[in-house]
Amino acid sequence: MCTATATATAIEVRPSCPPIDRITSFVRARRRVYLTATLADDSALVTDFGADPDLVAQPVTPGSAADLGERMILAPVALNPDLDDEAVRVLARQFADGDHDGDGIAETDPVNVVVLVPSERAAAAWSRHAHHIWRVDDLEAGVRKLQSGHVGLVVLVNKYDGVNLPADACRLLVLDQIPRPLDSVERREAVALADSTVRLAREVQRIEQGMGRGVRDGEDYCAVLLLGAKLATAIHDARHLALFSPATQAQLKLSRDIAGQIKGEGLDAVRQALRSCLARVPQWCERSRRALAEVRYAEHGTVRPEAVALREAFDFAATGRPQAAAERVQKAVNDIGENDKALRGWLREQKAAYLHLTDPVAAQQALAGALADNTFVLRSVHGAAPVRLKAAAVQSRAAAEFLADRYRDGVRLRLGVQALFEEVVWGDDERSDDAEAAWQSLGEHLGFASSRPEKLYGRGPDNLWALTAARQAVIELKTGCTTDTIAKKDMDQLGGSVRWLNDHNPEVEAVPVMLHPSRAADAKATAVPGMRVITPELFEKLKDAVTAYAAALASSPDR
Structure with missing residues (x-):
C-alpha cells in the first residue's frame, strides 16, 4: 500500500x-484533542490522523483573536524591488547588536534576531553575519539560550514549527526564502500541483508556522522580515492571502498599510518602521491592537x-x-x-x-x-506521443498576453520575475527540477512557446523553446553540476536531444543550448556543432536584462 x-x-x-x-x-x-494556532486548512487532520471530517469542521475557538500578540510583517523586496538581500542581512545583524540606525554605534539594547532558512546553502549566505547557525541537533540547547538572555543573530536551518521563542527570545524574526518541501514525496507533489490551491495551502501553512515562532501570547510582540520574491508574493497575491488565518490576514493588511507609506524608499525607511514596533511607539501599538480587536475565528473548519x-x-x-x-x-x-x-x-x-x-x-x-x-504525473507504460511545439505568430503579442494574464500590476510582475530567477540554484542537484520549471516559465514570459519534453515524454531535452517557426532552442540544464568541464555524457545528451528534435520536426533548425558552470569541454567530450553555453556569469547578465525589461514594463501604468 x-x-x-x-x-x-x-x-x-x-x-x-x-x-x-x-x-x-x-x-x-x-x-482526541487537536491543538493548532495556524492551521487555516484542517484537511491534514483528516488525511494524517483519520479525524472525523464533520467534527473537524466544528472547531472550538476563542471568542476573539485579540490575544494573539503583535507582529509587523514586511517584505523589503516588495517595498522596493531594487533592495539588496545582503543589505537586509547587514540590517538584521545591526539590530542584533543594538545599532538600529546603522551608524556603527549601539544606541539601544541589543535584541535576539532569529533567521529561518530552508537549506544549508541559504544558511551559508548568513555565515558572516550570524553569531550561531543551529540545526536540528542543536535546537533544544540553543532555544534554552535564547529564552534565558541575549545571544545575537541565530540562523535555524529548515525548522519552521515546534520552536517556541517568546518575549525577548526573539524580537526580530527573518524568513529567508520560502520553505522547501521536506521530503522526496512532497517535492514530487510540489511539482505536480505547482499551481493548485492544495499546494498553495501547504506552502502558506509552513510560512504561517514560521512567522508564528516569535509571538507566543497576547502580550508578546515581534517584527518579521520576509526575504525573497516568492515570500513577498505570498503576502501580496490574493490566492495566497485567502489561505492565511484570519488574525494573520489582519496583521498583513496593517503591515501593507505601513508598507504603502514607505513604498519605493530605501532601507532607512524599513529601519524606521521596525523601530516603531520594537521601541513600542504608542501610535503603532494602538493600531496593532485595533487591527486584531475585531477579528473573529472562522466558525467552521475547512476540510x-x-x-x-x-x-x-x-x-x-x-x-x-x-x-x-x-x-x-x-x-x-x-x-x-x-x-x-x-x-x-x-x-x-x-x-x-x-x-x-x-x-x-x-x-x-x-x-x-x-x-x-496533468503532464507531471506518472507516464503510462505506453508513453505519450510528442506534440509538435508551434512558435507564437508574434512574439511580442504572446509575451503581452501571457504577462497580462499572469500579473495584475507592475509590482507583481517584478516579484514574479525575481522569483523565477531565485529558482535557478547553481551547484544543487536537488533543485534541478525547480530550475527546469523556471526556465520553461521564463520562455513564456519572453513570448516563446516553451515545453519540457523529457518530463512529458521521457525523451528529448529538458526544455524546448520555439524561437520562430523555423528555429527552436534545444536546452539542457546542468545547473546542478559542479565539474570544471562539460562531461562527455552531458555533451552526448545534448546531441541526442538535437537528434530527437530532428526526428520529430525535421524542418526546424535546432539551436543547441546548455546551462553549465563551465564552457570548457572535457577531453573525451565532443562539442555539439553550433552549441551555446550559459555559464553562471552569463546567466547573471540574462537575469539583469530580463529584470530590467520587467522594471521598464512596470514603470508606467499604461504598460
Missing part, C-alpha cells in the same frame, strides 16, 4: 495516508473534499477493497471542475494505483487520462 519515491540521494517508501489504525491507543482513545476521499480510499484499500478505493477517488475527481486540472490529474494517478492491484489494464487507461489533465 506504499509509494516508493526515488531521488538522486535516497529512496523513500511511505503510504499515501498514515496507517493510523496501527496505533492502538490512539484509535481506542475516547477523546477539502478530496482530502476526505483520499483518506476513505486508503482505508478501503488497506482493508482489502482496492476497487472501492478506486471508485471513491473517481467520485472526488467528478466533483473537481475544469479550474483545477492539476489536482484532477493527481487524483486520477491515485485511482490508477488502486486499480493496478486488481486490473492493470484499466490502471494504464486511468493513467493516460491523468496525464491528459
Whole structure:
C-alpha cells in the first residue's frame, strides 16, 4: 500500500495516508484533542490522523483573536524591488547588536534576531553575519539560550514549527526564502500541483508556522522580515492571502498599510518602521491592537473534499477493497471542475494505483487520462506521443498576453520575475527540477512557446523553446553540476536531444543550448556543432536584462 519515491540521494517508501489504525491507543482513545494556532486548512487532520471530517469542521475557538500578540510583517523586496538581500542581512545583524540606525554605534539594547532558512546553502549566505547557525541537533540547547538572555543573530536551518521563542527570545524574526518541501514525496507533489490551491495551502501553512515562532501570547510582540520574491508574493497575491488565518490576514493588511507609506524608499525607511514596533511607539501599538480587536475565528473548519476521499480510499484499500478505493477517488475527481486540472490529474494517478492491484489494464487507461489533465504525473507504460511545439505568430503579442494574464500590476510582475530567477540554484542537484520549471516559465514570459519534453515524454531535452517557426532552442540544464568541464555524457545528451528534435520536426533548425558552470569541454567530450553555453556569469547578465525589461514594463501604468 506504499509509494516508493526515488531521488538522486535516497529512496523513500511511505503510504499515501498514515496507517493510523496501527496505533492502538490512539484509535481506542475516547477523546482526541487537536491543538493548532495556524492551521487555516484542517484537511491534514483528516488525511494524517483519520479525524472525523464533520467534527473537524466544528472547531472550538476563542471568542476573539485579540490575544494573539503583535507582529509587523514586511517584505523589503516588495517595498522596493531594487533592495539588496545582503543589505537586509547587514540590517538584521545591526539590530542584533543594538545599532538600529546603522551608524556603527549601539544606541539601544541589543535584541535576539532569529533567521529561518530552508537549506544549508541559504544558511551559508548568513555565515558572516550570524553569531550561531543551529540545526536540528542543536535546537533544544540553543532555544534554552535564547529564552534565558541575549545571544545575537541565530540562523535555524529548515525548522519552521515546534520552536517556541517568546518575549525577548526573539524580537526580530527573518524568513529567508520560502520553505522547501521536506521530503522526496512532497517535492514530487510540489511539482505536480505547482499551481493548485492544495499546494498553495501547504506552502502558506509552513510560512504561517514560521512567522508564528516569535509571538507566543497576547502580550508578546515581534517584527518579521520576509526575504525573497516568492515570500513577498505570498503576502501580496490574493490566492495566497485567502489561505492565511484570519488574525494573520489582519496583521498583513496593517503591515501593507505601513508598507504603502514607505513604498519605493530605501532601507532607512524599513529601519524606521521596525523601530516603531520594537521601541513600542504608542501610535503603532494602538493600531496593532485595533487591527486584531475585531477579528473573529472562522466558525467552521475547512476540510477539502478530496482530502476526505483520499483518506476513505486508503482505508478501503488497506482493508482489502482496492476497487472501492478506486471508485471513491473517481467520485472526488467528478466533483473537481475544469479550474483545477492539476489536482484532477493527481487524483486520477491515485485511482490508477488502486486499480493496478486488481486490473492493470484499466490502471494504464486511468493513467493516460491523468496525464491528459496533468503532464507531471506518472507516464503510462505506453508513453505519450510528442506534440509538435508551434512558435507564437508574434512574439511580442504572446509575451503581452501571457504577462497580462499572469500579473495584475507592475509590482507583481517584478516579484514574479525575481522569483523565477531565485529558482535557478547553481551547484544543487536537488533543485534541478525547480530550475527546469523556471526556465520553461521564463520562455513564456519572453513570448516563446516553451515545453519540457523529457518530463512529458521521457525523451528529448529538458526544455524546448520555439524561437520562430523555423528555429527552436534545444536546452539542457546542468545547473546542478559542479565539474570544471562539460562531461562527455552531458555533451552526448545534448546531441541526442538535437537528434530527437530532428526526428520529430525535421524542418526546424535546432539551436543547441546548455546551462553549465563551465564552457570548457572535457577531453573525451565532443562539442555539439553550433552549441551555446550559459555559464553562471552569463546567466547573471540574462537575469539583469530580463529584470530590467520587467522594471521598464512596470514603470508606467499604461504598460
